[in-house]
Amino acid sequence: MIVRMHFRNPVRLIALLLLLGASVAFFCLGAGVWASSLLASRRIDESFVTIALPKAIELDREEQEWGVSYTERDGISPELVSALEGMTGGPVKRVYRQSFINACSPAFTALTRIPQGGYSTESAQDGGVFVIEIESVAKAPEDDPEGGGAAVRANVLETLAAHPDLGAITKANVTFDCPFPGGAEKLKALGLESGRRLIIRAVAVSNMDLFLKNNISSILGIDVNEVDLSKISFDLPEGALDGMIAAHTPEDRLPAAIYPDGKGGGLYLTRSDLDSIGAYELIVLDYYGLYCNQQAPQFKPDENGGLILDTEAPMTTGRSPLADRVLPAFAEEITGDTEEFLKTHPDWAEAVREIEVRAGSVSVIGTDRLEAVYAFQSGEARMIQGRSMTADEYAGGAKVCVISEALAQKSGLAVGDAVELKPYWGTVKDIFRADLSLTGLRTQPYSGAVGFDGEPVRFEIIGLYRLDDLWKEGQYAFTANTVFVPGSAQFREPFTCNDGLFLSVVLENGAEDEFRKALSERGFPENSFVCFDGGYSGIAKSVSGMALGARRLFAISTAVLFAALAVYIALFVSRRAKELGLMRSLGASDSGSLGRAFIFCLLPAAASSVLGAASGAALVSEAEKRLSAGFGALPEAVSGSSPAFCAAAGAAALALFAAAVGITLLLMGRASPAKLIKRG
Amino acid sequence: MALLKAEELCYHYRTKAQTVRAVDGVSLELERGGFYALTGRSGSGKSTLLSLLAGLETPMSGRITVNGIELKRDVLTLYRRNTASVIFQSFNLFPLMTVKENCMYPLLLQKRSERDAERIACGMLEKVGLDGTYFKRLPAQLSGGEQQRAAIARTLAAGTELVFADEPTGNLDPKTGGQIISLLRSVSHDEKRCVLVVTHDLSIADAADAVFRMSGGRLEE
Numbered sequence: 001m002i003v004r005m006h007f008r009n010p011v012r013l014i015a016l017l018l019l020l021g022a023s024v025a026f027f028c029l030g031a032g033v034w035a036s037s038l039l040a041s042r043r044i045d046e047s048f049v050t051i052a053l054p055k056a057i058e059l060d061r062e063e064q065e066w067g068v069s070y071t072e073r074d075g076i077s078p079e080l081v082s083a084l085e086g087m088t089g090g091p092v093k094r095v096y097r098q099s100f101i102n103a104c105s106p107a108f109t110a111l112t113r114i115p116q117g118g119y120s121t122e123s124a125q126d127g128g129v130f131v132i133e134i135e136s137v138a139k140a141p142e143d144d145p146e147g148g149g150a151a152v153r154a155n156v157l158e159t160l161a162a163h164p165d166l167g168a169i170t171k172a173n174v175t176f177d178c179p180f181p182g183g184a185e186k187l188k189a190l191g192l193e194s195g196r197r198l199i200i201r202a203v204a205v206s207n208m209d210l211f212l213k214n215n216i217s218s219i220l221g222i223d224v225n226e227v228d229l230s231k232i233s234f235d236l237p238e239g240a241l242d243g244m245i246a247a248h249t250p251e252d253r254l255p256a257a258i259y260p261d262g263k264g265g266g267l268y269l270t271r272s273d274l275d276s277i278g279a280y281e282l283i284v285l286d287y288y289g290l291y292c293n294q295q296a297p298q299f300k301p302d303e304n305g306g307l308i309l310d311t312e313a314p315m316t317t318g319r320s321p322l323a324d325r326v327l328p329a330f331a332e333e334i335t336g337d338t339e340e341f342l343k344t345h346p347d348w349a350e351a352v353r354e355i356e357v358r359a360g361s362v363s364v365i366g367t368d369r370l371e372a373v374y375a376f377q378s379g380e381a382r383m384i385q386g387r388s389m390t391a392d393e394y395a396g397g398a399k400v401c402v403i404s405e406a407l408a409q410k411s412g413l414a415v416g417d418a419v420e421l422k423p424y425w426g427t428v429k430d431i432f433r434a435d436l437s438l439t440g441l442r443t444q445p446y447s448g449a450v451g452f453d454g455e456p457v458r459f460e461i462i463g464l465y466r467l468d469d470l471w472k473e474g475q476y477a478f479t480a481n482t483v484f485v486p487g488s489a490q491f492r493e494p495f496t497c498n499d500g501l502f503l504s505v506v507l508e509n510g511a512e513d514e515f516r517k518a519l520s521e522r523g524f525p526e527n528s529f530v531c532f533d534g535g536y537s538g539i540a541k542s543v544s545g546m547a548l549g550a551r552r553l554f555a556i557s558t559a560v561l562f563a564a565l566a567v568y569i570a571l572f573v574s575r576r577a578k579e580l581g582l583m584r585s586l587g588a589s590d591s592g593s594l595g596r597a598f599i600f601c602l603l604p605a606a607a608s609s610v611l612g613a614a615s616g617a618a619l620v621s622e623a624e625k626r627l628s629a630g631f632g633a634l635p636e637a638v639s640g641s642s643p644a645f646c647a648a649a650g651a652a653a654l655a656l657f658a659a660a661v662g663i664t665l666l667l668m669g670r671a672s673p674a675k676l677i678k679r680g
Numbered sequence: 681m682a683l684l685k686a687e688e689l690c691y692h693y694r695t696k697a698q699t700v701r702a703v704d705g706v707s708l709e710l711e712r713g714g715f716y717a718l719t720g721r722s723g724s725g726k727s728t729l730l731s732l733l734a735g736l737e738t739p740m741s742g743r744i745t746v747n748g749i750e751l752k753r754d755v756l757t758l759y760r761r762n763t764a765s766v767i768f769q770s771f772n773l774f775p776l777m778t779v780k781e782n783c784m785y786p787l788l789l790q791k792r793s794e795r796d797a798e799r800i801a802c803g804m805l806e807k808v809g810l811d812g813t814y815f816k817r818l819p820a821q822l823s824g825g826e827q828q829r830a831a832i833a834r835t836l837a838a839g840t841e842l843v844f845a846d847e848p849t850g851n852l853d854p855k856t857g858g859q860i861i862s863l864l865r866s867v868s869h870d871e872k873r874c875v876l877v878v879t880h881d882l883s884i885a886d887a888a889d890a891v892f893r894m895s896g897g898r899l900e901e
Contacts, residue, residue, distance in 0.1 A: 005776035008818060582772050585736055586786040586838070587761020673760075674736035677772060 002600050013604060016572060020608030021615070023564030024653045028616020030550075030557025031649035033623050037550035041543055045509050048536040049377045052505040052515060052529040054080070083522045084505055091511035091518055096368040096504050099487060102444045103421040105456075108360040109411045110443070110481045111404075112165040113471050122471075122481070124361045124443035127203050128162030129329075129352050130282065131338060132174060134196045141176075141187035148184025150176040150192055156280070157197070158338055161355035166205055172280040173208070174200065176331065179287055186286065190331055199334040199341065201351045204283040208276035215273075220261050229277055232257045232269065286330040328449075354448040357424075362407070363443045363478060364421060366487040368394055370402065372504045375467065375478065377534055386415035386463030389486050397488030401459040404480040405466045415461055421483070422456040443481055459485060505529065509536045561653060565660055573601045573664045580669060581676025594669050598661060605657035613650025617643050681748060682709035683874050684733065684842060689742035691728055702728040703739070704897035712841065715868040716876045717885040720894035726878045727846055729894065733876065734766045734844045735759045746842070761789050765835040767845040771827040773819040779805065779830045780815040786838040804837040805830065808863065825856040832860060836867060843867065845877040849884070861887060 006013050084095045102124075110125050132154035139151040156169045178186050190198065209229075217224040234257045255268035328347040342349045367373055370388045375381040384405055393400055401419070408414060424446050470480040507515050512533065516526040576597045583593040671679070691703040702725045710716060710733075720726050731737040733744065735756045744751040751759055765786065773782045783801035788794065802815065808829040819827050828848060835843060845864060849857030861877075861884050868875040868889075877884055885891045893900040 001777075001781070008776045578772070579774060581736075582774065583785075584757070585734070585760060585766055585772075586834075587757060587789045589757050592789075672731075672737050674731040677736075677768070 002596070003603065005600065006603060012572075016568070016604040017608050017611065019564050020568060020605055020657070021612045023561045024609050024612025024650060025615035025619065026612075027557045027561040027653055028613050028646040028649040029619040029623065030554040031652075032616060032620030032645040034550040034554035035645040036620065036624050037546050041547055044536075044539070044543055048509050048534050049371050050507040050509050050512065050531065050533040050536055051372055051374060051377045052507055052512075052531045053374060054505075054529055080524055080528070083519070083524065086522075087515070087518050091507055091515035093506040093508055094369075094372075096372040096506060099366045101364045101366075101423050102361060102425070102446070103364045103423045103483070104357045104361045104446060105419045105421050106360055107411060107413060107417075107419040108362055108407065109164065110359060110361055111406055111410055111470065111479070112163055122443070122479070124445045124481075125163045125165075125358050126205060126445070127201070127355055127358065128166065128169075128205050128282070129160040129199065129201050129348070129355055130156050130162075130169065130172070131158035131160065131197065131199050131334060132156050132172065132282075134192060134194055134198070136194055137192050138173070140192065141184045143184050145181055146183075147177070147179040147181065148187045149178070150187050152176075152192055153275075154198075160199075160338065160342075161352040162205065163355075163359045166207065166280075169205075169280045171278055172282045173275070174202075174282045174284060177283070177285045177287075178330075179285075183286065191333065197334050198331055199338075199348060200282065200284045200331045201329050201348075202282035203285045206281040206283075208279045208281050212269075212273055212276040216259050216267055219267055220259070227259075229259075232259050232274075233266075236268075284331055350448045354446060357446045357448075361443050361446055361481070362421075363482040364423070365478065365482055365484050366489065367484055368487045369506065370484055372506050373478075373484075374504065374532065375472075376465070377504075378532055379534065380469065380472070381465050381467045383463050384466045386461070388463055389484075394486045394488065397486050399457060399459045399489055400462045400486065402463040402465055402484040403461055404470075404482065405464045406470055406480040407483075408461070408464050413461060415463060417461050418458050419461065419483075420456040420458050422452055423454045424452045425450050442479065459483075459489075507531065507533075509533065510540045512537075561656070565656065568605070568657070569660055569664050572604075573661050574668065576601060576665070577668055577671075577676045577679040580665070581671075581673040581679070584673040585677065590669060594665050597665050601661045601665070602658055605661070606654055609650045609654035609657065612653065613646045616649065617646035620646055683712045683714075683747065684710040685745045686733060687743050687745075689729070689732055689739045689744065691725075691732055691737060691739050701725075701897045703732060705742070706894075706897070706899050707742075708892060708899060710842070710874045710876060712874055713868055713872040714874050715865050715887070715889045716874070717888035717891045718876060718878045718894065719880065719885050719891060724894040725897040726894050730766070730844050730846055730876070730878050734764050734842075736766065761786070763840050764842040764844065765838045765840040767828075767832050767835045767843065767848045769847040769850045771819070771824075771831040771851075773827060773831055773834070775819055778816045778818060779810060779822070782819070782830060783834045783837050786834060790838070800839075801833070801837050804833040808833045808836075809859070824851050825853065828852055828856075828860065832863065841873055843873055843875045845875065845879075847878055847880070849879070849881060857881070858883075 081095065084092055088094060110122070112122050112125050135153045135155055137150070137152050139149070141148045141150045152174050154172055154174050156172050159166075159169055162169070176187055176190075176192075178184070210224075213224050213227040213229070216222075216227045236255060236258060253270050253272065256271045256274055257269045258266040259269060260266040329345070329351040332345075332348070334341050342352065365373070370376055373381070383402070386402070388402060389398070389400060392398070401421075403413070403419075413419065425444070465484075467480050472479075505515075510533075512531045515529070515531070519528065520526045580593050580597050583596065584590070588596070668676070686709075687707045689703050689706045690701070692699055692701050694700070704725070706725075706729055718726050718729065728737065732739050735751060738753065738756075746759065746763055749755070773779075774785065777785065780798070780801055783805055784794070784797040787797035787800055792800070802812070805811075805815065810826060810829055810833065814822065814826065814830070819830065822830065828851065832845075832848065835845075843864070848864070849860055852860065861881075864875050864877065865887060867873055877888070879885065
């Protein structure tokens with residue numbers, strides 16, 4: 001009956017619905033846009049990561065009598081790290097540590113590269129063990145107190161170990177080098193002469209054929225894959241040698257053939273160039289290059305579960321004795337069956353194993369947050385399959401990893417596969433901090449003499465990332481031969497430590513100035529960090545403007561809602577006094593009369609709230625579209641939640657109406673029936 | 681025993697200028713089947729006394745007993761629902777209820793079934809001269825006389841022993857007023873209910889079994 005009563009005064013009902021409905025719709029619009037802006041701001045904030053990377057090297061400027069001197073020093077100190085952690089909650093969200101180690105896995109076939117204008121594989125994958133037969137001696141060993149060198153042309157009879165990317169090697173120019181006193185004698189003892197069979201351990205293998213192709217492609221401006229050496233012509237055009245002083249030019253430097261450019265001309269090739277066709281250059285260096293015990297860093301656990309440099313641990317200094325720096329297997333005459341030879345010569349078997357290990361060598365970076373690694377933050381690297389590591393995995397040190405798409409393809413691996421990573425130190429132990437920051441995070445070559453450092457650990461591949469430049473060089477750059485694991489999953493001590501150079505600071509978006517000011521207040525140079533915000537500063541003003549506008553709209557809509565409520569109470573609810581008095585005069589109880597009046601008053605408010613919320617949702621949806629259009633690339637960040645926001649706002653408005661009506665009626669209902677009737 | 685007995689009723693209220701003794705030590709008795717008139721000048725306290733007797737106000741002092749039971753706050757609702765009802769000068773019908781719904785309302789409060797309530801309400805409306813064509817009309821669609829008849833029908837339909845009427849003919853023409861007074865008189869005499877009418881109309885006072893005259897909040901001897 002109460003509903004019917006409202007319809008008996010349609011004009012008043014419509015006026016109420018319009019007044020309350022419009023105000024609720026406006027309130028929902030304000031609340032919805034405000035909530036959307038908060039959500040959008042949060043999502044925008046989440047989608048941008050601002051990082052600050054410490055500058056590796058600081059220059060101390062000092063006035064001298066003769067001028068100004070600059071001394072390099074480490075830009076990171078324990079005090080700075082402590083200060084950064086003290087800024088957490090201010091401009092700094094968190095200080096993330098990333099540590100670096102080497103590891104190998106038989107499941108990996110590491111990627112190699114041909115550097116621009118170069119011809120070598122990646123150093124960690126370089127080298128090989130070959131059986132050669134000397135064809136001719138290009139340079140015989142000469143007496144030299146500092147060491148000895150020699151060169152031969154040879155046929156490669158067997159490749160005992162080499163990275164698969166090197167392909168089939170049949171012909172090679174081999175250079176021998178023994179850079180220590182007595183080296184020449186050692187080379188002479190090899191008896192380098194035509195027809196002699198040697199087993200050699202090359203520390204570097206260069207594809208001369210590819211080098212020649214690279215030269216031709218770069219000079220003629222064509223793709224290296226289009227270079228076809230079968231097009232080489234030995235019919236030199238007439239007058240090709242004109243202008244050259246043949247008498248003073250070595251024969252192997254004179255034009256001997258021409259590679260046609262297809263336009264009637266071409267590129268002259270020398271005898272030396274022609275010798276490169278199908279040939280490799282092998283460097284056989286009798287020097288291990290070990291600096292194992294110069295200043296090996298010692299680590300201890302820190303309070304956060306990471307590792308810090310143990311400054312109190314004793315450190316050994318001084319170089320290794322000469323014996324440790326000379327290869328146990330360098331070059332040696334071989335006769336008979338190769339397999340039998342390896343069985344009886346364990347040093348050579350170890351040399352073969354070393355090269356095999358190198359073929360599966362990768363860098364392993366333990367991180368507290370993948371997105372805080374510069375390349376991921378800048379967009380140079382991005383996840384393309386599977387997922388990144390979760391907060392729980394970071395915290396719990398889960399044995400999961402993310403590898404590059406290129407490494408996965410090359411190794412025939414996919415998300416869900418498992419790999420066993422076996423850690424090792426490499427050939428150097430003491431110069432990592434500087435090297436890692438300045439030269440990038442490159443895999444160190446495995447050394448059989450140093451060996452492995454720990455048992456293999458099984459990791460599950462949970463995601464693949466794509467790197468724009470597989471071989472980018474420079475500070476903090478890493479190659480596609482890099483595996484990311486949770487920092488706390490490090491399975492042995494890393495090369496880097498938390499007061500080292502390899503850490504990144506995630507800042508609150510837009511807090512770069514505040515960060516620099518905080519640095520300055522703590523006595524550190526403002527410019528000791530390089531900040532990257534991934535483009536956040538470009539939209540920061542828009543985000544801030546959007547939030548301010550949304551807040552204002554919400555404030556205005558709330559004021560309008562309260563104004564409508566005041567009108568509703570004054571012109572409708574308070575006028576129910578007479579009816580309340582009449583009901584009581586006819587015998588209605590206090591609670592019964594109040595309940596009936598409450599329902600009667602609230603019905604239009606409830607209907608208005610529902611209609612207003614629905615209208616508000618439509619308005620917010622439209623507003624969100626316009627907001628999204630303003631942000632272009634972020635439409636998904638600010639849409640989709642308006643029905644929920646508006647329902648909540650509508651419910652809040654209805655609760656406000658109900659409270660106001662209830663309080664008004666309760667206050668009114670304290671009067672006697674006679675007074676209520678008179679008041680009406 | 682008197683149906684209603686009021687003893688030394690007082691009701692004062694304050695205005696900005698003074699304290700008004702609207703009812704000041706009034707005592708009276710009303711018998712079952714009596715038709716009483718309460719007269720006096722404007723401001724003499726008639727309507728206030730009626731409100732006190734009808735349970736619409738609570739006296740500041742004094743007491744009212746009905747059928748020997750004292751009217752206290754806790755029984756007022758039941759008193760208004762089952763024992764006493766009021767006819768107001770300005771009709772006071774619920775504006776958004778039809779004539780029939782207005783008449784049914786007090787009956788529904790008495791927990792009567794809807795069917796019973798409808799039957800009684802319709803019968804009473806016809807008795808006051810409003811036939812079925814009026815039942816579904818809203819008060820605003822009736823004339824003043826018709827509204828007053830509807831209001832009387834609502835009061836009488838409740839079947840209470842005590843009926844208080846506050847100038848029920850004040851807004852009616854003499855002919856209609858006469859009909860209303862006849863109706864009230866017959867209700868008191870035929871149905872043995874007690875009717876107290878507040879009025880300025882001397883013809884009503886003449887028709888009453890007893891007349892109370894008020895002046896300055898007191899009943900004149």
